[in-house]
Amino acid sequence: xxxxxxxxxxxxxxxxxxxxxxxxxxxxxxxxxxxxxxxxxxxxxxxxxxxxxxxxxxxxxxxxxxxxxxxxxxxxxxxxxxxxxxxxxxxxxxx
Numbered sequence: 856x857x858x859x860x861x862x863x864x865x866x867x868x869x870x871x872x873x874x875x876x877x878x879x880x881x882x883x884x885x886x887x888x889x890x891x892x893x894x895x896x897x898x899x900x901x902x903x904x905x906x907x908x909x910x911x912x913x914x915x916x917x918x919x920x921x922x923x924x925x926x927x928x929x930x931x932x933x934x935x936x937x938x939x940x941x942x943x944x945x946x947x948x949x950x
Contacts, residue, residue: 864896871914876894877924896920
């Protein structure tokens with residue numbers, strides 16, 4: 856079965872958190888100008904793991920991520936990397 860994402864929650868998430876990536880602090884619109892509307896909204900609790908649909912709070916359940924960070928958190932399955940795990944991986948690259 857397929858669960859639909861709520862467009863209203865996406866808009867509210869971006870209004871609350873801004874359009875800056877919470878993983879790497881990238882602001883796509885600053886770099887790509889009018890083509891910069893590429894920020895993605897990540898569910899901290901994967902929609903695919905829900906037994907029954909539930910309401911999401913855009914402030915606490917959703918975060919904006921750039922496409923690269925969003926893809927990176929989903930390299931682990933079934934539960935994606937946490938935001939802290941992603942940040943730890945990015946800081947470890949300098950070691």
